Amino acid sequence: MQPIPLRTTVIGSYPFPSWLEFASAHLAEFGPDDLAELQDDAVIAALHDQARAGLDVITDGEQTRLDFNLSFYGYIEGIDRETQPRRRFGPPAHDQRGKHRVTGPLRAPRGLGVVDEFRRLQRLAPAGPTLKASVPGPYTLSGRLDGPGRWALAEELLPLVQAELEALIDAGCSEICVDEPSMSCYGHREDPRAFVQLFNRTVESIAGRARLSTHLCFGNYKARAVAPRQYHPLFPAFHDLNCDELHLEMASREFAELEIIAPIAEAHDVSIGIIDVKSYYIETPDDVAARVRRCLAHAPANRLSFAPDCGLSQTARWAARRKLENMVKGVHAVRREL
Numbered sequence: 028m029q030p031i032p033l034r035t036t037v038i039g040s041y042p043f044p045s046w047l048e049f050a051s052a053h054l055a056e057f058g059p060d061d062l063a064e065l066q067d068d069a070v071i072a073a074l075h076d077q078a079r080a081g082l083d084v085i086t087d088g089e090q091t092r093l094d095f096n097l098s099f100y101g102y103i104e105g106i107d108r109e110t111q112p113r114r115r116f117g118p119p120a121h122d123q124r125g126k127h128r129v130t131g132p133l134r135a136p137r138g139l140g141v142v143d144e145f146r147r148l149q150r151l152a153p154a155g156p157t158l159k160a161s162v163p164g165p166y167t168l169s170g171r172l173d174g175p176g177r178w179a180l181a182e183e184l185l186p187l188v189q190a191e192l193e194a195l196i197d198a199g200c201s202e203i204c205v206d207e208p209s210m211s212c213y214g215h216r217e218d219p220r221a222f223v224q225l226f227n228r229t230v231e232s233i234a235g236r237a238r239l240s241t242h243l244c245f246g247n248y249k250a251r252a253v254a255p256r257q258y259h260p261l262f263p264a265f266h267d268l269n270c271d272e273l274h275l276e277m278a279s280r281e282f283a284e285l286e287i288i289a290p291i292a293e294a295h296d297v298s299i300g301i302i303d304v305k306s307y308y309i310e311t312p313d314d315v316a317a318r319v320r321r322c323l324a325h326a327p328a329n330r331l332s333f334a335p336d337c338g339l340s341q342t343a344r345w346a347a348r349r350k351l352e353n354m355v356k357g358v359h360a361v362r363r364e365l
Contacts, residue, residue: 029296030157030238032328033319033362034083035355036298038242038274039161039204040338041073041088042347066091070151076344078153080351081359084202084332085156087148089340091140099168102139103187105131106172119249129174133183139191142198149199160200162191164207164241165229166222178221185229192233202238205230205270208337211243211261212254219264227269240272240298247337250305258284266294274298276336279305282318285325292326300336301358302350307342309349315357328365333358 043051047069050057057065073088092098100108109125145160152158165184169177188205195203210222230239243261246253258275265273273291277283277300288297301318302310315333322331333354339347 028329029332031083032331032365033358034332035081035358036084036159036332036334037077037082037086037351038334038338039086039089039159039206040092040340041076041086041090042340042342042344043090044069044072044344047090067147067151070147074148074152076348077351078156080348081355082156082351084159085152086159086161087144087151089144089161089338091144091147099139099163100127100171102135102137103133104136105129105133120251121246121248121253124171124248126171126173129172129180133180133187135187135190138194139187141191142194145195145198145200157202158200159202159204160195161204161206161242162188162195164188164205164210164226166225167207167209170209181225185225189229189232192230196233196236200237202240203233204240204242204274206242208242208244208246210241211258212246214261215255215257219261222261223264223267227267230269234269238272239270240274240296241268241270242274242337244274244276244300244337247304247341250341252279252305256280256283258287262287262290266290268295270295272296272298272332274300274334276300278303278310278318278336282321285321288322288331289325292330296330296332297326298332298334301333302335302354304335304337304339304342304347304350307346309346310353310357312353312356312360315354316360319358319361323361328362 050065069090070087073090077085106127107130108127112123112125114122141160141162148158165181165188168184169180172180174180245256273295291297299322
């Protein structure tokens with residue numbers, strides 16, 4: 028059950044401030060102390076916007092990452108990193124992100140960097156909100172590798188992700204999201220039971236030691252989806268995921284399949300994507316409140332939380348800030364009716 032009925036949360040990423048975008052293109056001009064200050068300031072900016080909105084759960088905005096998962100490959104040995112994708116111009120699409128060639132056994136002797144992110148978050152976050160860390164799951168991480176096959180690569184990556192999750196627990200993290208959007212993207216063509224088995228083995232050593240969630244969306248690179256946007260191919264198999272909460276993208280899909288949350292809520296909490304991160308329409312508090320009430324027709328308040336559809340990194344900061352503020356106002360309006 029949710030610790031707070033109708034809890035408000037985020038997925039993980041938040042847009043970079045404009046000055047961070049500029050600085051990221053000129054990193055060679057900064058010294059190590061400058062870079063450390065830059066990282067702290069970026070996280071402080073993301074925390075400020077989330078805390079000001081009044082969220083119950085906040086993250087570091089993934090301000091020190093390249094996209095939600097691309098920077099992880101910098102920690103992995105056994106790959107030849109691709110610095111330029113095969114297609115560099117034209118309309119944005121997922122083929123503009125390069126693949127890294129596997130050259131040997133995959134290892135991460137320094138970890139994957141999430142523990143350092145979480146310790147920074149602990150140091151800089153305001154008192155009150157719950158702090159959440161996010162880690163891409165092994166199947167999603169395998170998608171940017173060119174090697175012996177995606178499932179084989181996911182198996183190699185599993186112990187690396189598992190070790191990072193265990194280290195997060197040891198660092199005091201009480202809420203972790205294992206991002207596996209590739210499972211929902213490709214569930215229409217793969218055996219969903221195999222996804223469940225892979226996920227459950229990944230989290231086996233930490234299940235029950237922290238509040239555990241997984242994020243299931245259909246892709247958001249440059250606000251583009253990459254899959255048939257339907258959840259029904261994943262169920263009933265995904266009812267067996269060993270986690271506390273499933274996050275579902277709903278707003279950009281006009282709440283199609285909303286009825287699916289009823290059977291999910293029998294065993295899991297459900298975090299509903301109630302804000303469309305692919306649209307620059309700013310949802311009003313009344314919009315949000317009406318959507319919350321629709322969700323309450325299918326699941327009880329103590330099983331529901333609300334978030335944007337996906338990470339906000341692909342949404343301009345001015346819009347992300349207003350969307351979060353209105354999301355919280357709308358949810359709180361309904362919470363007062365309970």
